[in-house]
Amino acid sequence: MAAPREVERRHPERHRHVLWLLRRVAAASVLAAVGLLVVPPLLARFGLIGPTTEEVVASAAQAVEAARSYGADDAIGPFAQARRELEAARRWEAGGDHQQARDAAARATAAAIEAQRLAIARGTDERQRARLIVEALDRRVEALEDLYEEVTPGLPKEEKDRLFSLMKNAREAAASLSLAFQDGDFGRVIKEEEAAVRVLDTIRGTVAAAKR
Numbered sequence: 001m002a003a004p005r006e007v008e009r010r011h012p013e014r015h016r017h018v019l020w021l022l023r024r025v026a027a028a029s030v031l032a033a034v035g036l037l038v039v040p041p042l043l044a045r046f047g048l049i050g051p052t053t054e055e056v057v058a059s060a061a062q063a064v065e066a067a068r069s070y071g072a073d074d075a076i077g078p079f080a081q082a083r084r085e086l087e088a089a090r091r092w093e094a095g096g097d098h099q100q101a102r103d104a105a106a107r108a109t110a111a112a113i114e115a116q117r118l119a120i121a122r123g124t125d126e127r128q129r130a131r132l133i134v135e136a137l138d139r140r141v142e143a144l145e146d147l148y149e150e151v152t153p154g155l156p157k158e159e160k161d162r163l164f165s166l167m168k169n170a171r172e173a174a175a176s177l178s179l180a181f182q183d184g185d186f187g188r189v190i191k192e193e194e195a196a197v198r199v200l201d202t203i204r205g206t207v208a209a210a211k212r
Contacts, residue, residue, distance in 0.1 A: 053098040053105075057089045060105040063112035072112075072119035079115035082108045123186070130186035133193045137174040140200045144170055147204065151211040163210060166203045173199040 051059070064082050072079040085108035092101035148167050152160050173196045180188045 053093055053101050056102050056105045057086075057093050060086050060089060060108040060112070063109045063116075067112045067115040067119060070116050070119040071123050072115040076115050076118050076122070078111040078118060082111035082115055085111060126186040126190065130181050130189035133189050134174075134178050134181045137177060137193075137196055137200070140197070140204075141170055141174045144200060144204050144207065147207050147211075151207055155210060159210060163207055166206055170200050170203045 060082075064079075064086050067079055067082065074080040074083070085104045089101045089104035089108055092098075092104055144167070148163060152163060155163070177189045177192060177196055180186075180192075
């Protein structure tokens with residue numbers, strides 16, 4: 001006959017104890033996960049891990065200079081803010097308040113990045129506007145050349161020489177802004193457009209008067 005199988009006897013509290021251990025393990029896992037999310041940023045904020053305060057402030061300064069290199073100036077609000085926050089960060093750092101210095105540097109970096117974006121957008125708009133100005137001036141000069149060719153035949157030499165000199169001035173006025181555009185000085189093109197147009201219009205009037 002087969003020997004009877006021994007029946008395993010479990011303590012009535014064993015199941016409750018296992019559940020208690022599982023709850024403890026789950027709670028510990030949650031706390032560990034929270035710690036991984038919260039503790040490192042706090043330690044970094046106080047400069048206990050990660051970049052030093054000096055490095056954070058230096059990084060903010062580099063961001064501000066990068067924005068400046070893209071053409072940002074105090075006319076762009078975030079750039080002015082970035083410069084103020086950077087100055088504040090340097091003061092806090094010099095005074096030994098590393099937390100305030102790091103916070104100000106972080107704000108300076110964020111503002112500088114926004115200033116870079118706005119400067120790029122403004123530069124794109126200025127370039128497009130400057131290109132249209134240069135093209136319009138070129139068309140004015142071409143039309144003036146046609147008028148000059150129409151007017152000068154039959155004129156006295158002295159009058160031809162005078163108009164030729166004026167045409168040279170007209171070409172120089174347009175060429176000056178064309179060169180500024182090629183050099184990337186879009187602001188100058190926009191600023192001096194009105195003066196160049198006045199020069200060309202005045203010369204055109206003089207040439208047209210010679211026709212009569």
